Amino acid sequence: xxxxxxxxxxxxxxxxxxxxxxxxxxxxxxxxxxxxxxxxxxxxxxxxxxxxxxxxxxxxxxxxxxxxxxxxxxxxxxxxxxxxxxxxxxxxxxxxxxxxxxxxxxxxxxxxxxxxxxxxxxxxxxxxxxxxxxxxxxxxxxxxxxxxxxxxxxxxxxxxxxxxxxxxxxxxxxxxxxxxxxxxxxxxxxxxxxxxxxxxxxxxxxxxxxxxxxxxxxxxxxxxxxxxxxxxxxxx
Amino acid sequence: xxxxxxxxxxxxxxxxxxxxxxxxxxxxxxxxxxxxxxxxxxxxxxxxxxxxxxxxxxxxxxxxxxxxxxxxxxxxxxxxxxxxxxxxxxxxxxxxxxxxxxxxxxxxxxxxxxxxxxxxxxxxxxxxxxxxxxxxxxxxxxxxxxxxxxxxxxxxxxxxxxxxxxxxxxxxxxxxxxxxxxxxxxxxxxxxxxxxxxxxxxxxxxxxxxxxxxxxxxxxxxxxxxxxxxxxxxxxxxxxxxxxxxxxxxxxxxxxxxxxxxxxxxxxxxxxxxxxxxxxxxxxxxxxxxxxxxxxxxxxxxxxxxxxxxxxxxxxxxx
Amino acid sequence: xxxxxxxxxxxxxxxxxxxxxxxxxxxxxxxxxxxxxxxxxxxxxxxxxxxxxxxxxxxxxxxxxxxxxxxxxxxxxxxxxxxxxxxxxxxxxxxxxxxxxxxxxxxxxxxxxxxxxxxxxxxxxxxxxxxxxxxxxxxxxxxxxxxxxxxxxxxxxxxxxxxxxxxxxxxxxxxxxxxxxxxxxxxxxxxxxxxxxxxxxxxxxxxxxxxxxxxxxxxxxxxxxxxxxxxxxxxxxxxxxxxxxxxxxxxxxxxxxxxxxxxxxxxxxxxxxxxxxxxxxxxxxxxxxxxxxxxxxxxxxxxxxxxxxxxxxx
Ligand SMILES: Nc1ncnc2c1ncn2[C@@H]1O[C@H](COP(=O)(O)OP(=O)(O)OP(=O)(O)O)[C@@H](O)[C@H]1O
Ligand SMILES: [Mg+2]
Numbered sequence: 001x002x003x004x005x006x007x008x009x010x011x012x013x014x015x016x017x018x019x020x021x022x023x024x025x026x027x028x029x030x031x032x033x034x035x036x037x038x039x040x041x042x043x044x045x046x047x048x049x050x051x052x053x054x055x056x057x058x059x060x061x062x063x064x065x066x067x068x069x070x071x072x073x074x075x076x077x078x079x080x081x082x083x084x085x086x087x088x089x090x091x092x093x094x095x096x097x098x099x100x101x102x103x104x105x106x107x108x109x110x111x112x113x114x115x116x117x118x119x120x121x122x123x124x125x126x127x128x129x130x131x132x133x134x135x136x137x138x139x140x141x142x143x144x145x146x147x148x149x150x151x152x153x154x155x156x157x158x159x160x161x162x163x164x165x166x167x168x169x170x171x172x173x174x175x176x177x178x179x180x181x182x183x184x185x186x187x188x189x190x191x192x193x194x195x196x197x198x199x200x201x202x203x204x205x206x207x208x209x210x211x212x213x214x215x216x217x218x219x220x221x222x223x224x225x226x227x228x229x230x231x232x233x234x235x236x
Numbered sequence: 237x238x239x240x241x242x243x244x245x246x247x248x249x250x251x252x253x254x255x256x257x258x259x260x261x262x263x264x265x266x267x268x269x270x271x272x273x274x275x276x277x278x279x280x281x282x283x284x285x286x287x288x289x290x291x292x293x294x295x296x297x298x299x300x301x302x303x304x305x306x307x308x309x310x311x312x313x314x315x316x317x318x319x320x321x322x323x324x325x326x327x328x329x330x331x332x333x334x335x336x337x338x339x340x341x342x343x344x345x346x347x348x349x350x351x352x353x354x355x356x357x358x359x360x361x362x363x364x365x366x367x368x369x370x371x372x373x374x375x376x377x378x379x380x381x382x383x384x385x386x387x388x389x390x391x392x393x394x395x396x397x398x399x400x401x402x403x404x405x406x407x408x409x410x411x412x413x414x415x416x417x418x419x420x421x422x423x424x425x426x427x428x429x430x431x432x433x434x435x436x437x438x439x440x441x442x443x444x445x446x447x448x449x450x451x452x453x454x455x456x457x458x459x460x461x462x463x464x465x466x467x468x469x470x471x472x473x474x475x476x477x478x479x480x481x482x483x484x485x486x487x488x489x490x491x492x493x494x495x496x497x498x499x500x501x502x503x504x505x506x507x508x509x510x511x512x513x514x515x516x517x518x519x520x521x522x523x524x525x526x527x528x529x530x531x532x533x534x535x536x537x538x539x540x541x542x543x544x545x546x547x548x549x550x551x552x553x554x555x
Numbered sequence: 556x557x558x559x560x561x562x563x564x565x566x567x568x569x570x571x572x573x574x575x576x577x578x579x580x581x582x583x584x585x586x587x588x589x590x591x592x593x594x595x596x597x598x599x600x601x602x603x604x605x606x607x608x609x610x611x612x613x614x615x616x617x618x619x620x621x622x623x624x625x626x627x628x629x630x631x632x633x634x635x636x637x638x639x640x641x642x643x644x645x646x647x648x649x650x651x652x653x654x655x656x657x658x659x660x661x662x663x664x665x666x667x668x669x670x671x672x673x674x675x676x677x678x679x680x681x682x683x684x685x686x687x688x689x690x691x692x693x694x695x696x697x698x699x700x701x702x703x704x705x706x707x708x709x710x711x712x713x714x715x716x717x718x719x720x721x722x723x724x725x726x727x728x729x730x731x732x733x734x735x736x737x738x739x740x741x742x743x744x745x746x747x748x749x750x751x752x753x754x755x756x757x758x759x760x761x762x763x764x765x766x767x768x769x770x771x772x773x774x775x776x777x778x779x780x781x782x783x784x785x786x787x788x789x790x791x792x793x794x795x796x797x798x799x800x801x802x803x804x805x806x807x808x809x810x811x812x813x814x815x816x817x818x819x820x821x822x823x824x825x826x827x828x829x830x831x832x833x834x835x836x837x838x839x840x841x842x843x844x845x846x847x848x849x850x851x852x853x854x855x856x857x858x859x860x861x862x863x864x865x866x867x868x869x
Binding site for chain 3: 287336345352367476484523533
Binding site: 050052071072073074075076077081082084087088089090091092093097100101102104105149153 | 420421423424426427428430431432433434435436437438439
């Protein structure tokens with residue numbers, strides 16, 4: 001059973017067609033990674049899923065329901081959330097306010113405070129800094145805050161765009177473990193990563209995107225062994 | 237913004253400097269009361285919607301004339317007329333946003349295009365007012381009151397109420413921005429509209445609320461300007477660049493800066509009127525604006541250092 | 556005969572405004588400098604020429620009427636001196652103003668330039684010794700002595716302005732200007748000083764606006780500060796946008812459509828009610844037209860040649 005199905009997608013920005021004939025699936029409870037070089041269109045793909053790009057052709061269905069017509073601001077209601085690559089927090093709001101913005105539409109106070117507590121348990125450093133303005137956080141803290149904000153709606157499918165970009169290697173490991181934990185708790189994940197090795201180690205399956213098209217799709221374990229992949233993406 | 241200087245007795249035989257200072261304090265504070273709220277409103281509008289709406293001056297005019305309509309034509313007390321005008325002007329702002337600006341913003345046109353369009357909108361408002369009321373100046377029908385000394389100040393009771401309203405409303409807006417959900421939404425949308433969408437914020441609603449607040453503040457400003465001077469179709473257009481001067485002095489997207497900028501600009505204007513030449517007081521606000529743009533474009537509270545080099549060595553600098 | 560004189564009036568005004576439109580194209584179309592202070596440079600040119608060329612008789616009349624009598628009418632220079640002074644002075648004012656302004660982001664520049672024009676307006680109203688204040692300067696001579704010949708003179712200058720502005724488009728400096736508009740970083744990395752090339756475009760445009768101001772002063776033969784209000788600026792912007800931003804032919808077309816038909820053509824219709832009503836209705840129509848054009852046809856009637864226009868205005 002697939003939680004997200006993308007079929008024959010063409011999308012881009014205005015007149016610039018970036019993605020062509022893309023089909024991608026994310027299994028219910030699955031952990032799918034997308035890897036590819038800079039400018040391959042990975043961010044564009046996630047933005048298209050979140051109705052932030054122009055879609056020319058194709059369908060995107062979430063739990064069997066077409067979501068191409070749903071506005072970005074309403075997607076978090078149906079159990080989808082997105083951690084963008086850059087500017088993933090509001091710098092002039094405090095950490096607490098950022099998290100509060102994460103569940104802006106939630107009416108029940110109990111739900112908000114229990115989710116807040118869960119995020120604070122997962123990332124204790126955020127609790128320590130909860131009154132601090134988010135613009136002054138370190139890079140790692142920002143990424144945790146960004147993931148934390150996305151968790152405030154308790155999403156079933158989480159789109160993550162290079163959450164570990166710019167982090168120290170030790171932190172990358174830690175954040176990956178946190179992300180993997182989200183998956184073991186039952187959330188489906190679609191992760192875009194530059195760090196192909198890590199991504200393939202943690203993910204179940206992976207797509208390789210190049211020049212706006214899918215180049216390869218396989219189980220992560222197989223890709224990790226594939227010669228070509230090692231040559232292109234894993235040799236550092 | 238020619239306030240009624242006639243309310244004030246002239247002390248010719250006494251110490252001129254002392255009274256000049258007294259004049260400066262009183263008129264400075266009154267000018268501040270007319271500028272602070274519209275500049276705060278314009279600041280919020282720019283902060284959230286990210287473009288310069290040059291129709292704002294004419295919205296100020298509309299606020300004054302709507303109050304005038306209530307006050308003179310329907311014989312309503314000026315206080316209640318003010319409240320009605322706030323509501324109607326807010327409605328006007330929402331109407332303009334929905335009919336004109338919303339579609340353009342959704343089409344992702346740049347801030348300059350919106351600015352040009354807002355000029356057209358301002359032209360329409362100004363001339364509708366002109367057709368309705370004609371070019372002659374009007375005054376509100378307010379109960380006559382006598383000015384009194386209050387320490388170093390010299391105010392009529394109406395003017396004291398105006399200054400109090402101005403300060404209280406400004407504080408109210410600051411508290412709203414800091415502590416309420418709407419304030420958080422406005423700050424979030426200002427920071428990053430597309431992330432706001434991702435978070436599930438309906439930014440269209442935030443824009444609408446922002447316009448309600450901004451236009452409500454414009455109405456108060458317009459009525460205050462009318463209380464201190466006269467009401468005519470060009471009043472808002474005249475005030476617009478002064479409002480921008482207030483904003484630029486304080487830092488264009490900083491609400492506290494907008495109010496402090498209004499205070500500085502108001503005193504600069506009144507000082508010019510007292511010591512240099514009354515007709516040039518508006519020009520002094522513009523000059524202040526250019527000066528700040530030259531040395532510290534992000535305003536007095538901005539992070540960057542003062543760039544004296546632009547001021548002193550501009551002929552040699554290359555970029 | 557009356558019809559002919561009416562057409563002549565409109566044609567002359569359209570031609571003068573077209574010159575301003577071309578200058579705005581140098582500022583905004585070529586270099587992306589949104590000048591909203593056109594009225595200010597127009598005023599500088601008009602006053603420079605008017606003050607220099609006003610006859611001694613004007614000053615004598617002022618003194619006779621009990622005014623102190625200012626600079627205007629002291630010199631009584633010929634028209635050509637007035638025109639050159641208008642061009643040079645508008646350029647110099649542009650240079651001085653450009654130093655703080657041209658560093659600004661475009662929307663700041665727009666607002667600040669409105670402030671400049673307002674400052675010039677206040678000077679025109681208040682410096683009686685220089686401008687005779689709101690009464691304005693009268694008796695400015697029309698150089699050819701005849702409105703038909705004067706129209707030909709205006710046409711000649713329009714042709715020159717058109718040629719110059721068109722030349723700018725294809726000369727190296729014009730290419731640098733457009734380069735700055737397209738991509739500041741690349742142009743800078745080619746070793747071009749962005750500030751200098753912007754400044755040269757800015758001064759060129761300001762000077763052309765000054766020339767238009769001079770032509771206006773000698774055509775209407777009397778000027779007042781009230782003619783140099785922001786509405787003048789907005790009219791230029793509006794016909795440039797309607798006609799076609801960045802296309803010189805479009806600008807001429809826009810000037811004919813907006814200034815000719817709406818602004819001037821309807822001026823001679825019978826007034827409804829009070830005298831201010833018709834002008835107000837005209838301006839309302841023009842404002843609505845602007846909004847509609849930007850919304851539905853941002854490239855104007857005639858778009859820029861082989862260029863993606865939306866990319867610039869949007
Ligand atoms: N707003 C935009 N308008 C036009 N083209 C864009 C826009 N944003 C991105 N592109 C182009 O789309 C292509 C794909 O960009 P995208 O951001 O999706 O790459 P990416 O795979 O996420 O790269 P990276 O690994 O560097 O983040 C790039 O060629 C980029 O130049
Ligand atoms: Mg990316």
